[in-house]
Amino acid sequence: MTAPVRTQVAIVGAGPAGLILSHLLAAAGIDSVILDQRSREEIESTIRAGILEQGTVDLLATIPGSRVHTVGQRHDGIELRFSGEGHRIDFPGLTGRSVWLYPQHEALKDLLAARLAAGQDLRFGVTATAVADADSLRPRVQAVDDAGVAFEVEADFVVGADGSHSVVRKALSGSHGGYFREYPFAWFGILCEAPPSAEELIYSNSPAGFALISQRSETVQRMYFQCSPEADASAMSEAQIWDTLQERVPGTSLVEGPIFQRDVLRFRSFVARDLRRGRVAIVGDAAHTVPPTGAKGMNLAVADVLLLARALEALLLRGDAGPLDGFAEAASDRIWKAQHFSWWMTSMLHLAPEASEFDRQRQLGELRSVVGSEAGRTYLAEAYTGWPFA
Numbered sequence: 001m002t003a004p005v006r007t008q009v010a011i012v013g014a015g016p017a018g019l020i021l022s023h024l025l026a027a028a029g030i031d032s033v034i035l036d037q038r039s040r041e042e043i044e045s046t047i048r049a050g051i052l053e054q055g056t057v058d059l060l061a062t063i064p065g066s067r068v069h070t071v072g073q074r075h076d077g078i079e080l081r082f083s084g085e086g087h088r089i090d091f092p093g094l095t096g097r098s099v100w101l102y103p104q105h106e107a108l109k110d111l112l113a114a115r116l117a118a119g120q121d122l123r124f125g126v127t128a129t130a131v132a133d134a135d136s137l138r139p140r141v142q143a144v145d146d147a148g149v150a151f152e153v154e155a156d157f158v159v160g161a162d163g164s165h166s167v168v169r170k171a172l173s174g175s176h177g178g179y180f181r182e183y184p185f186a187w188f189g190i191l192c193e194a195p196p197s198a199e200e201l202i203y204s205n206s207p208a209g210f211a212l213i214s215q216r217s218e219t220v221q222r223m224y225f226q227c228s229p230e231a232d233a234s235a236m237s238e239a240q241i242w243d244t245l246q247e248r249v250p251g252t253s254l255v256e257g258p259i260f261q262r263d264v265l266r267f268r269s270f271v272a273r274d275l276r277r278g279r280v281a282i283v284g285d286a287a288h289t290v291p292p293t294g295a296k297g298m299n300l301a302v303a304d305v306l307l308l309a310r311a312l313e314a315l316l317l318r319g320d321a322g323p324l325d326g327f328a329e330a331a332s333d334r335i336w337k338a339q340h341f342s343w344w345m346t347s348m349l350h351l352a353p354e355a356s357e358f359d360r361q362r363q364l365g366e367l368r369s370v371v372g373s374e375a376g377r378t379y380l381a382e383a384y385t386g387w388p389f390a
Protein backbone atom coordinates (compact mmCIF):
# COMPACT_ATOMS: atom_id res chain seq x y z
CA MET A 1 0.00 0.00 0.00
CA THR A 2 1.38 3.41 -1.00
CA ALA A 3 1.02 6.59 1.10
CA PRO A 4 -2.50 8.04 1.06
CA VAL A 5 -3.39 10.83 -1.33
CA ARG A 6 -4.82 13.80 0.56
CA THR A 7 -7.41 16.21 -0.76
CA GLN A 8 -10.36 18.23 0.47
CA VAL A 9 -12.99 16.42 -1.62
CA ALA A 10 -12.55 12.92 -3.07
CA ILE A 11 -14.89 12.44 -6.02
CA VAL A 12 -15.56 8.95 -7.36
CA GLY A 13 -16.66 9.14 -11.00
CA ALA A 14 -15.65 11.40 -13.90
CA GLY A 15 -19.07 11.67 -15.51
CA PRO A 16 -20.97 14.94 -15.78
CA ALA A 17 -21.76 15.06 -12.05
CA GLY A 18 -18.20 14.49 -10.82
CA LEU A 19 -16.60 16.80 -13.37
CA ILE A 20 -19.04 19.66 -12.84
CA LEU A 21 -18.66 19.32 -9.09
CA SER A 22 -14.86 19.56 -9.35
CA HIS A 23 -15.27 22.66 -11.54
CA LEU A 24 -17.58 24.39 -9.03
CA LEU A 25 -15.35 23.44 -6.10
CA ALA A 26 -12.21 24.67 -7.85
CA ALA A 27 -13.94 27.99 -8.61
CA ALA A 28 -14.56 28.31 -4.86
CA GLY A 29 -10.91 27.45 -4.04
CA ILE A 30 -11.57 23.88 -2.84
CA ASP A 31 -9.33 21.14 -4.20
CA SER A 32 -10.51 17.70 -5.23
CA VAL A 33 -9.25 14.42 -6.65
CA ILE A 34 -11.40 12.52 -9.15
CA LEU A 35 -11.12 8.77 -9.66
CA ASP A 36 -12.74 6.84 -12.50
CA GLN A 37 -12.34 3.22 -13.45
CA ARG A 38 -12.76 3.98 -17.15
CA SER A 39 -10.25 5.44 -19.58
CA ARG A 40 -10.71 8.94 -20.97
CA GLU A 41 -11.63 7.43 -24.37
CA GLU A 42 -14.34 5.25 -22.84
CA ILE A 43 -15.85 8.19 -20.97
CA GLU A 44 -15.85 10.33 -24.11
CA SER A 45 -17.54 7.69 -26.24
CA THR A 46 -20.37 6.66 -23.91
CA ILE A 47 -23.62 7.30 -25.81
CA ARG A 48 -26.24 8.84 -23.53
CA ALA A 49 -29.17 11.20 -23.92
CA GLY A 50 -28.89 14.61 -25.45
CA ILE A 51 -31.42 17.06 -24.04
CA LEU A 52 -30.23 19.73 -21.62
CA GLU A 53 -32.44 22.02 -19.60
CA GLN A 54 -31.91 25.76 -19.78
CA GLY A 55 -30.31 25.81 -16.30
CA THR A 56 -27.89 23.00 -17.24
CA VAL A 57 -26.88 24.88 -20.38
CA ASP A 58 -26.34 28.12 -18.44
CA LEU A 59 -24.01 26.25 -16.09
CA LEU A 60 -22.11 24.41 -18.85
CA ALA A 61 -21.64 27.72 -20.68
CA THR A 62 -19.50 28.97 -17.75
CA ILE A 63 -16.94 26.20 -18.36
CA PRO A 64 -13.96 27.47 -20.37
CA GLY A 65 -14.05 26.18 -23.96
CA SER A 66 -17.61 24.83 -23.70
CA ARG A 67 -19.20 24.29 -27.12
CA VAL A 68 -22.71 24.05 -25.77
CA HIS A 69 -23.81 27.24 -27.52
CA THR A 70 -21.92 26.58 -30.77
CA VAL A 71 -22.41 22.83 -31.32
CA GLY A 72 -25.55 22.50 -29.20
CA GLN A 73 -28.86 23.37 -30.83
CA ARG A 74 -31.67 25.25 -29.13
CA HIS A 75 -35.04 23.52 -29.31
CA ASP A 76 -38.12 25.60 -28.64
CA GLY A 77 -40.59 22.75 -28.56
CA ILE A 78 -41.40 19.09 -28.99
CA GLU A 79 -44.23 17.35 -30.75
CA LEU A 80 -46.55 14.87 -29.07
CA ARG A 81 -48.11 12.64 -31.69
CA PHE A 82 -51.09 10.35 -31.16
CA SER A 83 -54.21 9.27 -33.07
CA GLY A 84 -52.43 10.25 -36.28
CA GLU A 85 -51.99 13.91 -35.33
CA GLY A 86 -49.10 16.01 -34.05
CA HIS A 87 -49.44 18.57 -31.25
CA ARG A 88 -46.63 21.04 -30.62
CA ILE A 89 -45.62 22.03 -27.09
CA ASP A 90 -44.21 25.55 -27.43
CA PHE A 91 -41.65 25.90 -24.65
CA PRO A 92 -40.78 29.64 -24.77
CA GLY A 93 -44.43 30.55 -25.33
CA LEU A 94 -45.49 28.58 -22.26
CA THR A 95 -42.53 29.02 -19.91
CA GLY A 96 -40.06 31.54 -21.37
CA ARG A 97 -37.45 28.76 -21.48
CA SER A 98 -36.01 26.35 -24.07
CA VAL A 99 -33.91 23.17 -24.05
CA TRP A 100 -30.70 22.35 -25.94
CA LEU A 101 -29.83 19.27 -27.87
CA TYR A 102 -26.20 18.64 -26.92
CA PRO A 103 -25.16 14.99 -26.62
CA GLN A 104 -23.78 14.07 -23.23
CA HIS A 105 -20.50 12.74 -24.64
CA GLU A 106 -19.84 16.12 -26.27
CA ALA A 107 -20.43 17.84 -22.92
CA LEU A 108 -18.03 15.30 -21.38
CA LYS A 109 -15.30 16.11 -23.92
CA ASP A 110 -15.60 19.80 -23.00
CA LEU A 111 -15.58 19.09 -19.27
CA LEU A 112 -12.59 16.72 -19.38
CA ALA A 113 -10.55 19.13 -21.50
CA ALA A 114 -11.38 22.07 -19.22
CA ARG A 115 -10.65 20.21 -15.98
CA LEU A 116 -7.36 18.79 -17.25
CA ALA A 117 -6.30 22.21 -18.57
CA ALA A 118 -7.03 23.64 -15.12
CA GLY A 119 -4.68 21.09 -13.53
CA GLN A 120 -7.37 18.93 -11.95
CA ASP A 121 -6.03 15.74 -10.33
CA LEU A 122 -8.05 13.29 -12.41
CA ARG A 123 -7.08 9.61 -12.38
CA PHE A 124 -8.38 7.25 -15.05
CA GLY A 125 -8.31 3.46 -14.76
CA VAL A 126 -8.69 3.63 -10.98
CA THR A 127 -11.34 1.45 -9.35
CA ALA A 128 -12.78 2.58 -6.02
CA THR A 129 -13.43 -0.53 -3.93
CA ALA A 130 -14.85 0.88 -0.67
CA VAL A 131 -15.30 3.95 1.49
CA ALA A 132 -14.05 3.81 5.07
CA ASP A 133 -14.84 5.99 8.10
CA ALA A 134 -17.86 7.72 6.55
CA ASP A 135 -18.89 8.97 9.99
CA SER A 136 -15.53 10.52 10.82
CA LEU A 137 -13.99 13.86 9.83
CA ARG A 138 -11.56 11.99 7.54
CA PRO A 139 -13.42 9.58 5.29
CA ARG A 140 -11.24 7.55 2.92
CA VAL A 141 -11.76 6.07 -0.51
CA GLN A 142 -9.98 2.75 -0.97
CA ALA A 143 -8.94 2.18 -4.56
CA VAL A 144 -6.82 0.12 -6.92
CA ASP A 145 -4.99 1.73 -9.84
CA ASP A 146 -4.58 0.37 -13.37
CA ALA A 147 -1.36 -1.41 -12.35
CA GLY A 148 -3.19 -3.23 -9.55
CA VAL A 149 -1.65 -1.12 -6.79
CA ALA A 150 -3.95 -0.39 -3.83
CA PHE A 151 -4.01 3.11 -2.38
CA GLU A 152 -6.30 5.41 -0.40
CA VAL A 153 -7.58 8.93 -0.86
CA GLU A 154 -8.08 10.67 2.46
CA ALA A 155 -10.43 13.62 2.33
CA ASP A 156 -12.61 16.02 4.30
CA PHE A 157 -15.54 14.77 2.25
CA VAL A 158 -16.25 11.92 -0.19
CA VAL A 159 -18.69 12.22 -3.09
CA GLY A 160 -20.03 9.27 -5.06
CA ALA A 161 -20.73 10.37 -8.62
CA ASP A 162 -20.05 6.82 -9.72
CA GLY A 163 -23.19 5.90 -11.60
CA SER A 164 -25.95 3.40 -11.03
CA HIS A 165 -23.59 0.66 -9.81
CA SER A 166 -22.15 3.06 -7.24
CA VAL A 167 -19.61 1.71 -4.77
CA VAL A 168 -20.00 4.82 -2.61
CA ARG A 169 -23.76 4.21 -2.27
CA LYS A 170 -23.01 0.94 -0.48
CA ALA A 171 -20.89 2.73 2.13
CA LEU A 172 -23.77 5.07 2.72
CA SER A 173 -26.80 2.88 2.84
CA GLY A 174 -25.51 -0.62 3.56
CA SER A 175 -28.14 -3.10 2.48
CA HIS A 176 -31.23 -0.93 2.74
CA GLY A 177 -30.94 0.36 -0.84
CA GLY A 178 -33.81 2.49 -1.94
CA TYR A 179 -37.05 2.90 -3.81
CA PHE A 180 -37.33 1.07 -7.08
CA ARG A 181 -39.64 0.47 -10.02
CA GLU A 182 -39.17 -1.60 -13.16
CA TYR A 183 -41.05 -1.25 -16.45
CA PRO A 184 -42.22 -4.00 -18.77
CA PHE A 185 -40.51 -2.42 -21.79
CA ALA A 186 -37.23 -0.93 -22.96
CA TRP A 187 -36.02 1.28 -25.83
CA PHE A 188 -34.32 0.04 -28.95
CA GLY A 189 -32.03 2.94 -29.88
CA ILE A 190 -30.23 3.60 -33.13
CA LEU A 191 -27.76 6.12 -34.48
CA CYS A 192 -27.92 6.53 -38.23
CA GLU A 193 -26.32 8.61 -40.95
CA ALA A 194 -29.12 10.78 -42.28
CA PRO A 195 -30.35 14.35 -42.13
CA PRO A 196 -33.09 15.18 -39.58
CA SER A 197 -36.58 13.86 -40.40
CA ALA A 198 -38.32 16.70 -38.56
CA GLU A 199 -37.38 20.07 -37.10
CA GLU A 200 -38.18 19.12 -33.53
CA LEU A 201 -38.24 15.89 -31.49
CA ILE A 202 -41.32 13.75 -31.98
CA TYR A 203 -42.68 11.68 -29.07
CA SER A 204 -45.19 9.34 -30.66
CA ASN A 205 -47.82 7.19 -28.98
CA SER A 206 -49.03 4.72 -31.60
CA PRO A 207 -51.15 1.55 -31.44
CA ALA A 208 -47.95 -0.42 -32.16
CA GLY A 209 -46.05 1.23 -29.30
CA PHE A 210 -43.95 4.30 -28.57
CA ALA A 211 -41.27 5.87 -30.77
CA LEU A 212 -39.04 8.91 -30.27
CA ILE A 213 -37.50 10.68 -33.24
CA SER A 214 -34.56 12.57 -31.77
CA GLN A 215 -31.54 14.12 -33.45
CA ARG A 216 -27.81 14.53 -33.11
CA SER A 217 -26.57 16.77 -35.93
CA GLU A 218 -27.18 17.69 -39.56
CA THR A 219 -25.84 14.28 -40.61
CA VAL A 220 -26.49 11.92 -37.67
CA GLN A 221 -29.84 11.07 -36.07
CA ARG A 222 -30.88 9.25 -32.91
CA MET A 223 -34.18 7.36 -32.85
CA TYR A 224 -35.79 4.94 -30.43
CA PHE A 225 -38.73 2.58 -30.37
CA GLN A 226 -40.32 0.71 -27.50
CA CYS A 227 -39.29 -2.96 -27.36
CA SER A 228 -39.23 -5.85 -24.92
CA PRO A 229 -36.56 -5.63 -22.18
CA GLU A 230 -35.33 -9.01 -23.46
CA ALA A 231 -34.89 -7.75 -27.05
CA ASP A 232 -31.58 -8.56 -28.72
CA ALA A 233 -30.20 -5.44 -30.41
CA SER A 234 -28.44 -7.48 -33.09
CA ALA A 235 -31.47 -9.59 -34.04
CA MET A 236 -33.27 -7.12 -36.32
CA SER A 237 -32.28 -6.24 -39.88
CA GLU A 238 -31.98 -2.56 -40.82
CA ALA A 239 -35.11 -2.93 -42.96
CA GLN A 240 -37.07 -4.31 -39.97
CA ILE A 241 -35.87 -1.45 -37.79
CA TRP A 242 -37.01 1.15 -40.34
CA ASP A 243 -40.37 -0.58 -40.80
CA THR A 244 -40.91 -0.58 -37.04
CA LEU A 245 -40.01 3.09 -36.73
CA GLN A 246 -42.05 4.19 -39.76
CA GLU A 247 -45.14 2.35 -38.54
CA ARG A 248 -44.96 4.14 -35.21
CA VAL A 249 -44.71 7.67 -36.59
CA PRO A 250 -47.63 7.74 -39.01
CA GLY A 251 -47.76 10.98 -40.97
CA THR A 252 -43.99 11.51 -41.15
CA SER A 253 -41.79 9.87 -43.71
CA LEU A 254 -38.53 9.23 -41.85
CA VAL A 255 -35.33 9.90 -43.75
CA GLU A 256 -33.47 6.59 -43.64
CA GLY A 257 -29.73 6.07 -43.66
CA PRO A 258 -27.10 3.51 -42.62
CA ILE A 259 -27.47 2.48 -38.96
CA PHE A 260 -24.04 2.47 -37.30
CA GLN A 261 -24.95 1.90 -33.66
CA ARG A 262 -27.79 0.11 -31.90
CA ASP A 263 -28.54 -0.62 -28.27
CA VAL A 264 -31.33 -1.71 -25.93
CA LEU A 265 -31.89 0.63 -22.98
CA ARG A 266 -33.59 -0.86 -19.95
CA PHE A 267 -35.98 1.30 -17.95
CA ARG A 268 -35.71 1.75 -14.20
CA SER A 269 -36.86 4.29 -11.69
CA PHE A 270 -34.70 4.31 -8.57
CA VAL A 271 -34.01 6.65 -5.66
CA ALA A 272 -31.50 5.76 -2.97
CA ARG A 273 -32.98 5.95 0.51
CA ASP A 274 -29.99 7.88 1.88
CA LEU A 275 -28.24 10.58 -0.13
CA ARG A 276 -25.76 11.44 2.61
CA ARG A 277 -24.25 9.95 5.70
CA GLY A 278 -21.74 11.93 7.76
CA ARG A 279 -19.13 13.19 5.34
CA VAL A 280 -20.16 11.07 2.37
CA ALA A 281 -22.82 11.95 -0.22
CA ILE A 282 -24.01 10.58 -3.55
CA VAL A 283 -25.18 12.51 -6.62
CA GLY A 284 -26.44 11.81 -10.14
CA ASP A 285 -27.06 8.22 -11.24
CA ALA A 286 -25.46 6.93 -8.02
CA ALA A 287 -28.41 8.50 -6.17
CA HIS A 288 -31.21 7.98 -8.68
CA THR A 289 -32.10 6.70 -12.13
CA VAL A 290 -35.03 7.78 -14.25
CA PRO A 291 -36.45 6.24 -17.40
CA PRO A 292 -35.20 8.29 -20.38
CA THR A 293 -38.58 9.51 -21.61
CA GLY A 294 -38.35 12.96 -20.01
CA ALA A 295 -34.58 13.35 -20.64
CA LYS A 296 -34.04 14.19 -16.98
CA GLY A 297 -30.96 12.07 -16.13
CA MET A 298 -28.07 14.46 -16.65
CA ASN A 299 -30.15 17.50 -15.71
CA LEU A 300 -30.99 16.00 -12.36
CA ALA A 301 -27.32 15.22 -11.76
CA VAL A 302 -26.46 18.87 -12.36
CA ALA A 303 -29.15 20.01 -9.92
CA ASP A 304 -27.75 17.68 -7.20
CA VAL A 305 -24.24 18.95 -7.81
CA LEU A 306 -25.20 22.62 -7.55
CA LEU A 307 -26.77 21.96 -4.14
CA LEU A 308 -23.85 19.85 -2.93
CA ALA A 309 -21.23 22.36 -4.13
CA ARG A 310 -22.93 25.09 -2.10
CA ALA A 311 -23.15 22.81 0.93
CA LEU A 312 -19.44 21.89 0.68
CA GLU A 313 -18.42 25.53 0.31
CA ALA A 314 -20.32 26.37 3.49
CA LEU A 315 -18.81 23.41 5.33
CA LEU A 316 -15.21 23.60 4.17
CA LEU A 317 -14.77 27.36 3.81
CA ARG A 318 -16.96 28.68 6.62
CA GLY A 319 -17.37 25.72 8.97
CA ASP A 320 -21.15 25.96 8.48
CA ALA A 321 -22.78 22.50 8.34
CA GLY A 322 -26.31 23.90 7.88
CA PRO A 323 -26.59 23.59 4.07
CA LEU A 324 -25.09 20.08 4.21
CA ASP A 325 -27.66 19.07 6.82
CA GLY A 326 -30.36 20.28 4.42
CA PHE A 327 -28.80 18.72 1.30
CA ALA A 328 -30.69 15.43 1.19
CA GLU A 329 -34.07 17.07 1.69
CA ALA A 330 -33.41 19.83 -0.83
CA ALA A 331 -32.13 17.37 -3.46
CA SER A 332 -35.03 14.97 -2.84
CA ASP A 333 -37.55 17.66 -3.62
CA ARG A 334 -36.41 17.90 -7.25
CA ILE A 335 -35.51 14.21 -7.55
CA TRP A 336 -39.08 13.13 -6.77
CA LYS A 337 -40.60 15.75 -9.05
CA ALA A 338 -38.36 14.48 -11.86
CA GLN A 339 -39.21 10.88 -10.94
CA HIS A 340 -42.87 11.69 -11.25
CA PHE A 341 -42.42 13.52 -14.56
CA SER A 342 -40.33 10.71 -16.08
CA TRP A 343 -42.81 8.06 -14.92
CA TRP A 344 -45.74 10.16 -16.20
CA MET A 345 -44.27 10.76 -19.66
CA THR A 346 -43.36 7.07 -19.84
CA SER A 347 -46.76 5.76 -18.82
CA MET A 348 -48.66 8.26 -20.98
CA LEU A 349 -46.71 7.43 -24.13
CA HIS A 350 -45.90 3.70 -23.99
CA LEU A 351 -48.07 0.72 -24.66
CA ALA A 352 -47.93 -1.61 -21.65
CA PRO A 353 -47.90 -5.28 -22.72
CA GLU A 354 -50.93 -6.03 -20.54
CA ALA A 355 -52.89 -2.88 -21.53
CA SER A 356 -56.62 -3.39 -22.08
CA GLU A 357 -58.76 -1.36 -24.48
CA PHE A 358 -59.88 0.66 -21.43
CA ASP A 359 -56.24 1.48 -20.60
CA ARG A 360 -55.59 2.50 -24.19
CA GLN A 361 -58.64 4.80 -24.41
CA ARG A 362 -57.81 6.31 -21.00
CA GLN A 363 -54.27 7.04 -22.22
CA LEU A 364 -55.58 8.84 -25.32
CA GLY A 365 -57.98 10.79 -23.09
CA GLU A 366 -55.02 11.83 -20.96
CA LEU A 367 -53.03 12.95 -24.01
CA ARG A 368 -56.00 14.97 -25.28
CA SER A 369 -56.40 16.66 -21.90
CA VAL A 370 -52.73 17.60 -21.84
CA VAL A 371 -52.46 19.03 -25.35
CA GLY A 372 -55.96 20.55 -25.28
CA SER A 373 -55.36 22.70 -22.22
CA GLU A 374 -52.86 25.51 -21.78
CA ALA A 375 -52.46 24.43 -18.16
CA GLY A 376 -51.68 20.87 -19.32
CA ARG A 377 -49.15 21.99 -21.93
CA THR A 378 -47.58 24.38 -19.42
CA TYR A 379 -47.17 21.63 -16.84
CA LEU A 380 -45.33 19.50 -19.38
CA ALA A 381 -43.22 22.41 -20.65
CA GLU A 382 -42.22 23.54 -17.14
CA ALA A 383 -41.02 20.07 -16.23
CA TYR A 384 -39.32 19.38 -19.57
CA THR A 385 -37.41 22.67 -19.67
CA GLY A 386 -36.58 22.24 -15.99
CA TRP A 387 -37.83 23.89 -12.84
CA PRO A 388 -35.61 26.83 -11.89
CA PHE A 389 -32.63 25.86 -9.74
CA ALA A 390 -33.05 26.67 -6.06
Ligand code: PHB
Nearest residue numbers: 049050214292293294295
Ligand atom coordinates in the same frame (compact mmCIF):
# COMPACT_ATOMS: atom_id res chain seq x y z
C1 PHB B 1 -31.86 11.46 -27.05
O1 PHB B 1 -31.71 12.18 -28.03
O2 PHB B 1 -31.06 10.57 -26.76
C2 PHB B 1 -33.06 11.64 -26.19
C3 PHB B 1 -33.86 12.75 -26.38
C4 PHB B 1 -34.99 12.92 -25.59
C5 PHB B 1 -35.32 11.97 -24.64
C6 PHB B 1 -34.52 10.86 -24.45
C7 PHB B 1 -33.39 10.69 -25.22
O3 PHB B 1 -36.45 12.13 -23.91
